[in-house]
Amino acid sequence: MVGACGVIGGEHPIDGLSDTLVRTGDERIDRYEDDKIRLRSVRHRSRSGENPGRPAGDDALIWVWGNVLGEEVDGTHRPRPLDEPAPAYCARLFEEHGLGFVERLNGDFFGVVYDRERATVSLFTDRLGTRPLYVTEADDGGIVFSSHVQSLDRYPAVSLAFDDEYVAEHLSWRGGPLGVKTPFEGVEALQPGTVTTYDLGDDSVERDTYWRPRPSTAGEFDGFDEFIGEFVERFRAATAALTRDRSKEYGILLSGGSDARLVLAALPDDLDVTAFHMADWMSKEARVAERIALEKGIEFRFLRRGPDYNARVLDRSPEYWNFQQLFNQAWAEGFIEEIRSEVDVLLTGHFMDTMYKGLFVPVRHVDLGPLGVRELPFELPITSVEAYHEELGPRVPGYLDTDVDLAAVARRNVRRTADDVEAYGVRYDSFRDFVHGRLHYPATTDPLFRQCLREGLELRIPTLDRRMIDLWDAMPTRYKTRRTVVNAAVGELDADLAAIPHADSGVAVDRSRFTHLLGHVPMNKLAELSPFDAVPATHLNHHPWGNQSELVRERDYVENALDDSEELIRALPFLDHDEVRECYEMHLDGTNMTRYLYRLVTFLKAPVTARIAGLDDGEDDEPVKDEVAVDTVARDGRSSGRVPGDADDD
Structure with missing residues (x-):
């Protein structure tokens, strides 16, 4: 999937929108137009099947983008037949279940159903809204939608304007705004887990939320071991579902930590996979990643960023930023061509931190002086909007010349009732669930990382399988703050991979959370003294993103x-x-x-x-292609070449 855009009603052509969605020049564009709706679908040529799908017994058209793995029926996963493309598959389910088919789907996706018989257009999202779709109303009465928010004003009847309050949140230290809000007036993303239906007859809009997480207090297991057993079984099934099609070449983004290591450990033994690691130099993290690849006997590709990498990203990618991110989070932007030349599908360990490591769960901290401020494995209760803003809210930079009161913005956007909480356009069962980010909207940190990868090739993420989402939904909070679910699962799946120390803590990954916390500071202090770990430049460190x-x-x-x-x-x-x-x-x-x-x-x-701001000169800069140095480690462990400039880094 690359993207989609369209207009419901309206009077103007939409080619200006779709032109902005083309990135590599190798995409396939599907076009549809009648007097009610105009739509463009931009997708990778490796995707099979025509968009839209056409139900046999209904006068309807169905478009879908992303990964549709199958459906769930009475708790059992039914995989989508490999020879049935996702649009045709969804069309068949629509014929059987109507719009209720969306609730049954497994995967990460968004889509459009144009029911010509009933004169409705429905836009749907997956459970977590992991693939955003932005919507606004045009001056000509049309409803304009696009997966790229910056493309909306390429429709002649849309004039975007900034919302000062949400811009202030966006430019704050934490960024924002949250939920479905954007920095633009009258522009919102579709809510997660919803079907939004526009009636073409009376112009009414109906939103059906087909899924919400259970309250965070729900779900108990007979001990941590039972939870890990269930986790391993489901995760292995999820990775198998994502790699069924053996006609495609698979790659994995491999780090020296535990998330990607878990994906690698769960992959079917007969799958041929190439590992990619991106870094500024052959750091400790890169060396651990290489060791993991060698342990599994897979090809290791080292993609080296140079010190001018950030400057190139600023030049080549700004037109498709969705105002959710920092530009440098396009970590893979300069390597898309290289990765695409090697594989069709890329697997990642994304969402492990948000779903299973408690990234959004506020915890207590203690100041240990020279050892720094360390987190404690105890939840920090936050029970009011005022406390939320004080502990987790945005901090305004001095360069903002505005009288916006961000505490007041938070109060207006977080409304509590006797039954639930609505925060920035998303409903939660409790205030605690909002604080915990139970819907993770816009799903996790680094959305631009995923977006730039999806622009270039098929991206697949095992944690977005609904079997994993159901397990997360029932996961006790204490497992997030006090245990190491991902690490323990690696130990269950592959003891040899688990024995390789974590690049950050220097401790085998299947050790306890407390052991990793103890190992983090001394191991990093020792690395500063070790001649083998000497950092060759002040902007470098042993983390993959540099200083x-x-x-x-x-x-x-x-x-x-x-x-x-x-x-x-x-x-x-x-x-x-x-x-x-x-x-x-x-x-x-x-x-x-x-x-x-x-x-x-x-x-x-x-x-x-x-x-x-009225300063657009009407000329789009040509993207600047990055130069990529690549080091390949063959299956027999012998290096096929050194990365230029790294001779002294090892």
Whole structure:
């Protein structure tokens, strides 16, 4: 899947929308138009089958994008036949169950049902809304939707404008806004787990939420071992479902941690897979990833970023940012062509941290002085909007020239009733579930990472299998804060992989959470003293993403972006140019302002920002292709070549 866009009603052509969805030039574009709806589907050529599907007994058309693995019937997973493309499969289910077919689906997807007999158009999302679809109303009365929010104003009757309150949240330290809200007036993403139906006769809109998580207090198991046994069984089934089609070549993004290691451990033994690791140098993390690949006897491809990688990302990818992310989170943007040349499908361990490691569960912390501030395995109760804003809310940067009160914005957007909570357009069963991010909307951290991968090839994520979502839905919170579910599952699946130390803690991954917490600080301190782990530059470290704070000081890509955007900064009424420069100077002087600066340059470089400010010159820059150095380790363990410039890194 690459993307989709369309207009329900309206008067104007939509080719301007669809043109912005084409990334590689190798995509397939499906077009549909009549007097009620116009739609464009942009997808990878490796996807089989025509979009839309056509039910045999109904006058309807069904489009679907993403991964549709099958359906669940009475607790049993029924896989989609490999020879039946997803659109045709959904059309058959629609014929049998009507719109209720969406609730039965397993996978990560969004789609459109055009029921010509009933004169309705329905837009549907998967349970977690993992593939966003943005909707707004045009001046000509049309309902415009797109998977790329910046494309919406390419429809002639849409003029986007910024919402000052949500822009303030977006540019804050934590980012935002939350839920279905966006920084644009009148633009929202579709809610997760919903079917939104537009009646073409009376212009009414009906939203049916077909799935919501149970309250976070639900679900008990007869001990942690029982939970891990269930986890392993379901996860193995999920990875098998994603790799059934052996006509395709598979790859995996491999780190030195535990998430991707779990995916690798669960893959069928007869699957041929290539491992990719992205980093700035052959760090400890990269070496651990290579060791994991060698242990499994698979090919290891090292994709090396150079110090100018961030500058290239700023040049080549801003037109499809969805205002959910920092630009540098397009970690794979410069390697898409390389990965696509090797594999058809890429597997990742995404969502492990949000679903099974308690990333969104607030916990208590303790200051250990020279050992830093360390988290404790105890939930921090937050029971009011005021406490939420104080503990977890956004912090406004000094360069915002606005009187927006973000605490008041939070109060207006979080409404509690006797039965549930509505927060930023998403309903939760309790305030605690909202605090925990039980719907994870927009699903997890680093959405741009997933998005840039999906733009180039098929991306598959085992944790999004509904069997795994059901298990997460019943998972006790204490397992997230006090146990190591992913690590324990690796130990159950592959003891040899589990014995390889975690790159960060230096401890075998199947050890307890407490052991990893103890190992983290001393192992990293020892690494600073070890000549074998010496870091060759101040912007480098032993993590896969490098030291971004130092990189901003050593390279001029942020300064250049601010200089190039000076006219734009002065034209936007909510930005103070002098304070922007002060923020940058503060960073150069040692105060870490990286997140504020990255949010700002991401916002400024997005083409829609200049269009809203009236400064768009009408010319789209050609994307800059990145240069990629690749190191391959063959199955016999012998290196086929060194990465240029890494001679002293090992």
